[in-house]
Amino acid sequence: MYARLVLSILILSVLGLSSGCAVNRATATISPDSDMSKVKTFYVVQQPKDQRGIEKLISDNLAARGFSARSGPETPTAPPAIDAVVTYVDKWMWDITMYMLELTVTVRNPTNNFPMATANSYHTSLTRKSPSEMVDEVLTNIFNAPAKKQGE
Amino acid sequence: MKQMKRSQVPLYSPLLLLCACAALLGGCATGASHEAMVPPTVTAVNKHPQSVSVEVSGGQETDAMGKSQVASESFAQALEQAITQSQTFARVAKGAGQDYKLSVVIAGIDQPSFGFSFTVKMEAGWTLRRADTGATVWQESIRSEYTAGAGDAFAGVVRLRMATEGAARNNISQGLSKISQLKL
Numbered sequence: 664m665y666a667r668l669v670l671s672i673l674i675l676s677v678l679g680l681s682s683g684c685a686v687n688r689a690t691a692t693i694s695p696d697s698d699m700s701k702v703k704t705f706y707v708v709q710q711p712k713d714q715r716g717i718e719k720l721i722s723d724n725l726a727a728r729g730f731s732a733r734s735g736p737e738t739p740t741a742p743p744a745i746d747a748v749v750t751y752v753d754k755w756m757w758d759i760t761m762y763m764l765e766l767t768v769t770v771r772n773p774t775n776n777f778p779m780a781t782a783n784s785y786h787t788s789l790t791r792k793s794p795s796e797m798v799d800e801v802l803t804n805i806f807n808a809p810a811k812k813q814g815e
Numbered sequence: 816m817k818q819m820k821r822s823q824v825p826l827y828s829p830l831l832l833l834c835a836c837a838a839l840l841g842g843c844a845t846g847a848s849h850e851a852m853v854p855p856t857v858t859a860v861n862k863h864p865q866s867v868s869v870e871v872s873g874g875q876e877t878d879a880m881g882k883s884q885v886a887s888e889s890f891a892q893a894l895e896q897a898i899t900q901s902q903t904f905a906r907v908a909k910g911a912g913q914d915y916k917l918s919v920v921i922a923g924i925d926q927p928s929f930g931f932s933f934t935v936k937m938e939a940g941w942t943l944r945r946a947d948t949g950a951t952v953w954q955e956s957i958r959s960e961y962t963a964g965a966g967d968a969f970a971g972v973v974r975l976r977m978a979t980e981g982a983a984r985n986n987i988s989q990g991l992s993k994i995s996q997l998k999l
Contacts, residue, residue: 769922
């Protein structure tokens with residue numbers, strides 16, 4: 664009886680833990696009255712800790728969408744003739760190999776750093792995506808998110 | 816079927832049982848509660864006699880197997896309560912008829928996965944507009960953080976929720992403090 668109880672709890676705990684292995688989440692939020700259709704030129708700020716070149720993937724993806732985009736280190740003031748500054752946070756996890764667990768991209772107003780739009784993708788190991796796929800998913804969500812008017 | 820006697824159960828079974836229970840309980844995350852996100856005090860320089868409506872977006876619901884999140888509705892409730900308590904505005908209005916519209920976009924919450932002390936960082940974009948003209952009166956990105964130590968709670972999920980609530984609480988406190996400094 665006792666052994667069965669132990670076995671049942673172990674099975675339940677394995678089920679409980681493994682259910683977290685296929686979590687998918689993709690969200691996007693556009694600040695009220697932010698008009699993403701007016702943003703044509705982007706500057707992607709490289710995160711100092713990022714050695715994987717995610718900033719390049721983001722700027723390449725933006726360029727493939729027809730925007731003018733370049734990347735580089737953070738500067739005290741935004742580069743001239745920029746409509747938006749893009750920052751990102753990438754989180755990685757190990758499961759047999761390293762994979763990108765979560766990517767958050769924020770599009771900011773270059774004058775006051777205000778977040779105009781932000782999107783996030785989260786895929787655990789079983790549904791992992793390549794970094795370029797994660798970047799594409801996040802940016803697609805940003806540009807497909809409906810623009811919202813204050814009070815709507 | 817041969818029944819296993821109590822004495823035949825391996826000695827490590829209680830340990831396995833404990834680990835299994837801890838694993839199960841450890842996964843039960845709950846969202847940040849609006850009561851815990853209300854700052855106890857807000858330094859209000861000016862108490863504006865006008866009314867305001869509140870709108871929050873960018874929050875996320877908490878998945879029981881994930882990390883504690885801040886829901887937009889909970890943050891809005893906490894913000895409304897904080898405005899009322901601090902008297903930053905005379906009244907929080909629902910629907911039409913307010914003097915100002917305050918919108919907050921939760922742009923990011925950075926949470927650790929492991930550790931004894933959990934430091935959660937939060938960024939939210941705050942915008943205050945006149946309701947009649949739609950003119951932006953004030954706009955700022957506010958960053959806040961809070962650390963919950965090992966002494967605050969034994970369970971990691973609870974500690975993480977406390978740190979998340981603390982970061983949200985500090986964000987509301989900073990935001991309202993800045994609004995109170997405005998001359999409306």
